[in-house]
Amino acid sequence: MSGNSTRTVGILGAGQVGTALARQALKAAYEVLVATTRPPAEIELLVEVMAPGAKAVPADVAARASDLVILAVPLAKYRQLDPESLSGKITIDVMNYWAPTDGTLAEFEGNVSSSEVVQQYLRYTRLVRTLNHIGYHDVEEDALPAGHPERRALAVAGNDAEARATVAEFLDRLGYDAVDAGMLASARSFAIGTPIFEGHWQHDEMKRLLDAAAERSPVSLPS
Amino acid sequence: MELGIYSFADVQRDPNSGTLGSTADAMRNLREAIALADAVGLDYFGVGEHHTYEMPASAGAVILASAASITKRIKLGSAVTVLSTDDPVRVYQQFATLDGLSNGRAEITAGRGSSTESFPLFGYSLNDYDELYAEKLDLLLKINESNPVTWRGKHRPPLENAWVVPRPERGHLPIWLGTGGNPHSSMRAGYLGLPISYGIIGGQPKRFAPLAELYRRAAREAGVPEANIKISVASPGFIGDDAKAAKDLWSRHWTALMASLGEIRGFAPPSRAQFDHDANRDGALFVGDPEEIAERIVALHKRLGHMRQFLQMDVGHLPQKEFLHAIELLGTKVKPLVDAELRVAGSYQEAVDVR
Numbered sequence: 001m002s003g004n005s006t007r008t009v010g011i012l013g014a015g016q017v018g019t020a021l022a023r024q025a026l027k028a029a030y031e032v033l034v035a036t037t038r039p040p041a042e043i044e045l046l047v048e049v050m051a052p053g054a055k056a057v058p059a060d061v062a063a064r065a066s067d068l069v070i071l072a073v074p075l076a077k078y079r080q081l082d083p084e085s086l087s088g089k090i091t092i093d094v095m096n097y098w099a100p101t102d103g104t105l106a107e108f109e110g111n112v113s114s115s116e117v118v119q120q121y122l123r124y125t126r127l128v129r130t131l132n133h134i135g136y137h138d139v140e141e142d143a144l145p146a147g148h149p150e151r152r153a154l155a156v157a158g159n160d161a162e163a164r165a166t167v168a169e170f171l172d173r174l175g176y177d178a179v180d181a182g183m184l185a186s187a188r189s190f191a192i193g194t195p196i197f198e199g200h201w202q203h204d205e206m207k208r209l210l211d212a213a214a215e216r217s218p219v220s221l222p223s
Numbered sequence: 224m225e226l227g228i229y230s231f232a233d234v235q236r237d238p239n240s241g242t243l244g245s246t247a248d249a250m251r252n253l254r255e256a257i258a259l260a261d262a263v264g265l266d267y268f269g270v271g272e273h274h275t276y277e278m279p280a281s282a283g284a285v286i287l288a289s290a291a292s293i294t295k296r297i298k299l300g301s302a303v304t305v306l307s308t309d310d311p312v313r314v315y316q317q318f319a320t321l322d323g324l325s326n327g328r329a330e331i332t333a334g335r336g337s338s339t340e341s342f343p344l345f346g347y348s349l350n351d352y353d354e355l356y357a358e359k360l361d362l363l364l365k366i367n368e369s370n371p372v373t374w375r376g377k378h379r380p381p382l383e384n385a386w387v388v389p390r391p392e393r394g395h396l397p398i399w400l401g402t403g404g405n406p407h408s409s410m411r412a413g414y415l416g417l418p419i420s421y422g423i424i425g426g427q428p429k430r431f432a433p434l435a436e437l438y439r440r441a442a443r444e445a446g447v448p449e450a451n452i453k454i455s456v457a458s459p460g461f462i463g464d465d466a467k468a469a470k471d472l473w474s475r476h477w478t479a480l481m482a483s484l485g486e487i488r489g490f491a492p493p494s495r496a497q498f499d500h501d502a503n504r505d506g507a508l509f510v511g512d513p514e515e516i517a518e519r520i521v522a523l524h525k526r527l528g529h530m531r532q533f534l535q536m537d538v539g540h541l542p543q544k545e546f547l548h549a550i551e552l553l554g555t556k557v558k559p560l561v562d563a564e565l566r567v568a569g570s571y572q573e574a575v576d577v578r
Contacts, residue, residue: 014406015405015406015407016403016404016405016406019406045437045441046406046407046410046437049406050406050434050437076350098488099349100338100339100349100488101349102349103348103350103351103352104349105350137404137425137426137427198490199491
């Protein structure tokens with residue numbers, strides 16, 4: 001499936017992040033489905049007010065009916081995501097691990113990107129790590145058209161090159177330059193606390209930062 | 224519209240010697256601030272539960288009760304009570320006691336709080352946060368509704384026809400739901416029929432308009448009486464006679480707070496440019512001279528229709544002198560300007576119904 005055929009975006013999670021991404025995806029003319037673990041009737045009002053134009057659906061429908069699925073549930077609830085319905089799908093992991101909010105979760109401690117843990121749990125999903133290093137209120141405010149000299153850049157990491165390309169095209173339509181960071185383990189270089197995470201970068205600066213990080217800690221291929 | 228202050232009892236630094244004061248000083252400074260707020264006609268003072276050396280307001284009800292004896296009119300509330308790590312029976316008893324002592328001026332705002340020290344302190348796991356909060360809120364509301372109370376849950380022993388005393392003379396205490404920007408919280412507050420208090424410390428407060436709409440629609444859908452559908456806004460801010468001087472002074476203290484938080488939480492403190500952006504017009508920091516702040520409060524009121532806005536000014540070891548003067552300006556200059564402007568704009572109820 002090529003990037004150009006992304007029409008429907010599914011968003012799992014209807015909190016600040018999920019609804020902000022829903023609004024931005026709607027602005028970029030995607031069809032947007034939003035789901036939580038609750039029956040859609042329970043979030044209909046929320047979706048109507050926070051992302052008018054998006055549709056509240058059950059989680060398995062959001063997964064199966066979408067070309068691209070965004071994972072935006074609280075990270076502590078990642079095991080509520082269904083590996084089967086996300087198998088083979090291109091998923092975007094925007095979730096960050098932050099112990100003060102999530103509580104300490106042993107599997108996320110240490111020098112591992114939270115996405116690597118999520119990828120392992122979701123096994124056959126084609127997980128792409130991006131959008132975790134932009135604040136949810138910035139997603140709408142910082143968007144700029146392609147070619148704009150001050151356009152903000154976002155790093156994209158994932159083990160599936162075609163999935164990365166699809167997501168890069170999605171980011172471009174949202175209003176951001178995508179910078180390919182290669183394999184999923186590279187996501188460690190734009191986790192919470194890293195210079196990339198803490199700043200706003202344009203394309204060339206982002207590339208320099210990612211290259212520098214790769215040089216410092218080269219990552220091996222996934223096992 | 225009501226205006227007020229909230230504080231976490233920020234420990235202050237002596238402006239001459241530069242040394243940090245004591246946590247005991249912080250208690251007395253806060254009490255003095257509450258007394259002044261009442262004297263200058265402000266409507267509300269909130270004390271936010273915190274358990275750090277720099278912000279030691281761990282026993283809010285005690286502070287407020289002390290202030291009750293030296294104030295007449297100002298409402299005294301928690302902003303917030305970290306309900307997940309406290310016992311709802313205890314919380315209710317303390318604030319009902321405050322209510323008696325203050326002749327009916329107590330309020331509770333239940334919330335998450337902006338820090339998590341209370342979890343290890345009282346032996347709770349953050350992993351249980353959601354369940355703890357939902358359950359304890361349920362019990363707190365039941366206690367407010369009926370006496371005696373019967374209740375059972377998972378995280379606390381059951382109650383069987385238990386008397387929780389004292390009782391508020393007016394029958395119930397105002398219990399607010401404190402929240403940030405999570406849409407689920409707005410929906411929950413609406414369906415539960417609770418007044419909602421938005422803590423907006425970053426981004427653009429006007430972007431809370433959809434959340435306010437979600438809250439109101441959920442409340443109306445649940446058949447909540449109009450009188451119980453209320454929104455308040457908590458904002459960082461500071462007022463000085465001169466706008467530029469106020470921003471210059473307070474930016475140092477806000478940045479100091481952000482720097483110490485950033486050290487713990489892994490973010491860089493804002494630049495002066497970022498501060499200036501946030502401290503003007505649509506930003507979240509209400510810093511400036513009285514005219515400017517009144518204008519911004521009124522502008523936000525047009526979007527959110529809130530009935531109360533309260534500012535946190537004592538951060539980053541702001542000296543007591545500056546804090547007290549800012550309180551004085553809020554009560555004597557800002558409040559009359561806001562009231563006048565809102566009278567001109569028409570009735571509050573009209574503004575709310577139009578939404």
